[in-house]
Amino acid sequence: MTTDYKPSSNIRKKLHSYFLIDDTFSTWREWSLTSFLESEKMRGALAVCSRRALHQQFSDSLNVILESDAPSEVKKRVKDLKKEMYSPAVQRFWEQIQVEEELTFAETKYKGKKALISLKKDFEKDVLNDLEKIVEEEVTKSRSVLEQPLKRPAADFDYDSSHHAVDGLDAVKTPDSCEKNQAGKKRKMAYDSDDVFEVALSDDALSTEEPNNAAEHLLIINGTDIQSKMELWRKTSAHIPEIHRQEDASMKAQAADLKEYAKVCLRGVNTPQRLKEAIKRAKEERQSEVESGQCIKWKNLTLKLMKILGEKTLKASAIVINRSQKDHCRRVGGSKIDAIIKLAEINLEFVLIEVSGTPCDLDHTHYVGDRKKIAKNLKIILNFIRTTYPGSFEAFRRIKVFGIQIYDNKFYIYSMSMPFARIYYFKLEMEFECPAISFTLFKALPKFISDLWEVQDAILSSIETITVYMASTADSDDNDDQVDPVTKSPSKKRTRKK
Structure with missing residues (x-):
């Protein structure tokens, strides 16, 4: 009689489909909250956020059965189910669902990051391919320029020291310069006419030129090698230690100024509010000072002052x-x-x-x-x-x-x-x-x-x-x-x- 019990249509409308098999209570001995939740999980309607709603649906269906004319055995089973709604088994079930959701979220996040990394690699690969094409084009252009026929010098070109003359000054021929001019003429005679060409040197080329090549661009005035003298002045200049002394004095002045600033700011300060007011007051005083060139900005002083504060x-x-x-x-x-x-x-x-x-x-x-x-x-x-x-x-x-x-x-x-x-x-x-x-x-x-x-x-x-x-x-x-x-x-x- 119990297995064949068929509730009325009004009761069937209020019940969840889990409790009805062919509109009867044929599976009432297998009813439990965990099996109800498993059925919802199979349907894909289970989530941690829907825990309260699912428990409410299960409880409402149990109340409907208790109020109906169902057999006493079914009602007794329903009363036992109401007591088992907060059992450890139900708690463990929801904990497992929580872990599964977190793992799913982590896996989705990992897949998203993996896809992003692959996109980044593809983008970098495309950029490298574009750069390779640009480099190949530049190399091709450079080769075409180098393969062009070279300009020949004028027929009456003569390598003479007059090419090194300076406006307003006469180049004095010393024995060394004469020997170098003779060596230059010998090199000119040794060159083939087809091998001699003109090159326009830029500023960058001059700055990166090898030191050994500097001998071919000598500038000698009154028997003095200007290049060697300037190099000697650069290495033994007296302005270098003077700059260091100025920096040391500046650092000492900053330290003394910070010490004085700390004395003024920390006078009577024992709370964060008072420290804030003291810094604000010091800011106004600094901005109103006339010696703007000598004073240090109050922000830098405040940042250094914060390092003084400790435990x-x-x-x-x-x-x-x-x-x-x-x-x-x-x-x-x-x-x-x-x-x-x-x-x-x-x-x-x-x-x-x-x-x-x-x-x-x-x-x-x-x-x-x-x-x-x-x-x-x-x-x-x-x-x-x-x-x-x-x-x-x-x-x-x-x-x-x-x-x-x-x-x-x-x-x-x-x-x-x-x-x-x-x-x-x-x-x-x-x-x-x-x-x-x-x-x-x-x-x-x-x-x-x-x-x-x-x-x-x-x-x-x-x-x-x-x-x-x-x-x-x-x-x-x-x-x-x-x-x-x-x-x-x-x-x-x-x-x-x-």
């Missing part, structure tokens, strides 16, 4: 360093911190952030050193709060200051508190991973955001405890002995030897 240092650490300390307390000196979070209302630092290198280059020594640095500076912050803002020790012992360390794609959240007088408690509050793989990002991202919310709640709780402590009044038995003293250790008494 931050705790103000509380500077106060501790400037005091006289005991020998065993020198280890708590302040260090460079990657990032600091502070209360803007009272300018109080209470959270530290350290990034211990990149994930691709792990260094355990760097990690341990940064962890020690966080512990030391958190202790400094606690001492600074206790000595600067006196209040009830019962409220102070509830204060926690936090340090965040990032290493190997993991976040380490540390806290430090003082549960008892002069007892510092450094604790690893929590540890969680930062998602770094794209395929698992959709699974790991919700947990990562939840962990970040927990860190935010801890920081807000720290702000609240600090505010409560500052609003409290100091007890009569509270004193500075509850924190590590930072005074100088007493000097040892020296006894004379008898």
Whole structure:
């Protein structure tokens, strides 16, 4: 009876085609959400973006069957199916679909890049072919020019030193020049008349001419070889060291100007907004200066000034360093911190952030050193709060200051508190991973955001405890002995030897 049950036409219109075989519930024992999704996948209507709509269609069809006059066995099966809609099997099915879509997208992208590379290669090949044709045409033209008959010189041509005469000056024949002229005449006599030709030398040809050929273009005036003298002047000129001295002076002037500029800009600057205002004010002053030729542009100075800015240092650490300390307390000196979070209302630092290198280059020594640095500076912050803002020790012992360390794609959240007088408690509050793989990002991202919310709640709780402590009044038995003293250790008494 159950397999032959045929619902009414109104119910069949509301049902999905997956539930009907020949308008009956003959396959009701095989119904499941995964088989329903597989059938949609065969039809090509399955995608991650349509997950919610498909689940809604399946759920609506189940509700229609429950409201109909279907047999009790079918309704019981439908109730079980409603419970299985959020089963791990369904979740794994959708994860597989997600991976398949990402692989398909990556494959399509790879094919597109491959096609683009092939087009680029074809284009480069066409360009090279065109260039080869152009070069062949140029070579053909050059050969045709070289194969043309050469011009013959005038019959009365005589190689004489008068060709080298200069306007307004008489070429003086020295013994060397006479010998060279005689050698030139001998060479002229040795040449065949058909081999002598004229060539018009351009400026480029003269500049690239071989040094050995320069002897045939001598210019001698009053017994002096002008070419050799000019070459000697070029090598031993006194202007070269003078230029270097000018460059050195210019660099020193720029450094001095930058130093003065930094003094003016950084006076009273402790926030990014004030730095911006100081640079703007310095820009206006530079533009209004009369000595425009001597001053350097404010933009160059500002860019060089930015190189001076580096990592931050705790103000509380500077106060501790400037005091006289005991020998065993020198280890708590302040260090460079990657990032600091502070209360803007009272300018109080209470959270530290350290990034211990990149994930691709792990260094355990760097990690341990940064962890020690966080512990030391958190202790400094606690001492600074206790000595600067006196209040009830019962409220102070509830204060926690936090340090965040990032290493190997993991976040380490540390806290430090003082549960008892002069007892510092450094604790690893929590540890969680930062998602770094794209395929698992959709699974790991919700947990990562939840962990970040927990860190935010801890920081807000720290702000609240600090505010409560500052609003409290100091007890009569509270004193500075509850924190590590930072005074100088007493000097040892020296006894004379008898």
